[in-house]
Amino acid sequence: MTDLVAPPVARPVHLVVNGVPTTLEIEPRVSLLDAIREHLHLTGTKKGCNQGACGACTVLVDGRRIVSCLALAVQYEGREVTTIEGVGPHPLQDAFVRFDGLQCGYCTPGQICSAIGMLTEHDGGAPSAVSDDVASPAALTRNEIRERMSGNLCRCGAYNGIVDAIESVGGKSG
């Protein structure tokens, strides 16, 4: 460990969170996840592993899904962040209830944000690792949904319901 060059200094970071322009005074080491939960008190976004392995902290930035635990908030200056509090009402929310896409619910905000981002990627023609021909668009089969959602773990094992819920909405909503 080297000595610190300077004490940590908070700085203004501007984010548009769920449509609302917001200014935070935070240090560069604050993750986007902690900015959302601890500074903005939007606790729908969950901290699971805090190392990018579980997907519970998934949010949308400019409509694309990321894990907020490995993002420094300061990196997202000026960007539009959408958390689970800002997605609704969305047909995926109803579908997760209808198809039992959850048990304890801890992973659900991340699952839904991830699924929204995933459907946007698929609508844009993005292939996946299970697409046989990456040059052509792939139909959103159950196998494709499972692969594209593999960054979101569910320790209750509600995967079948999650796939059912996404399948029921897939193709009908971006």
Next chain:
Amino acid sequence: MRPFDYERATDVAQAVTLVAERPEARFLGGGTNLVDLVRRGVETPDRLIDVTGLPLTEVEATQDGGVRVGAVVTNADLAHHPLVRSHYPLLSQAVLAGASGQLRTMATVGGNLLQRTRCPYFTDLTMACNKRVPGSGCAAREGFTRYAAVLGTSEQCIAAHASDMAVALAALDARVELTSAHRVREVAVTDLYRLPGETPHLETVVSRGELITAVVLPPPPRGPSRYRKVRDRASYAFALVSVAAVLGVEDGRVTTLRLGLGGIAPKPWRAAAAETLLVGSEPTDEAFSAAIDLELVDAKPLPGNAFKIDLTRRTVVAVLRRLRDEAVTT
């Protein structure tokens, strides 16, 4: 997490100057590896230079029929790009085989190349690791070696390189553009990395103050291609073994072979010995098997990863057999 300064670079010259000013400064791409390492205390930068705002975000066709990929293009944008999907499907497949949809949205091409090993002893500060603390020893050698390398290792380090993308880039003869305040140079992807030897903490030939600014792909090789990744779960896991291959067959002989191997070496491994043996030969299963055996002759497996020898052989043969059948029927 230890505090650090943060600067968002707006041009390459500024970025390389900012990082050259401080010996502990690091470039920051998507952060998917570095932020985690800083949080764990494995990396201890005093300044992060965010390069994701640099104008290095394009995937462009080059004059010679290749493609130039800006260093801060994200893994998702690379894998989803029409030029890459149609001309370098091997590269799309490899990128899509890595990480998760969320991480690919964040991760950058330059950051992917410079990611650190996922050897669990490297990231555990309580363990001996010559890569993290030179001279401290290697806890992995007597420990959990399932993900450790079998080729190119040394007494000091058996850590494997984690990138899928780099394995495909190695097979495609990609070159990496490095820019410093004084010069721009290109090195082959396979030459970007050093083998561990006596200095496992020195992983690449990139100098302090040099920034990866692009990856340059020559025109795609002729023949069908495939990236196959073998892992402990079906998705979102690092490779035990991966194979990136391009096979051209004409008149019953192998005319082109590009063979990259992942999960088994400290760097993306180009199987040059196997390629040399096979080109000009008949593309039989026996020839494929003999070629990969030759490549693996210097492997130094440990009890926990000796299975990788046979797994590599079987995966290579299976991929080449499939490509041969595609090459013959198309």
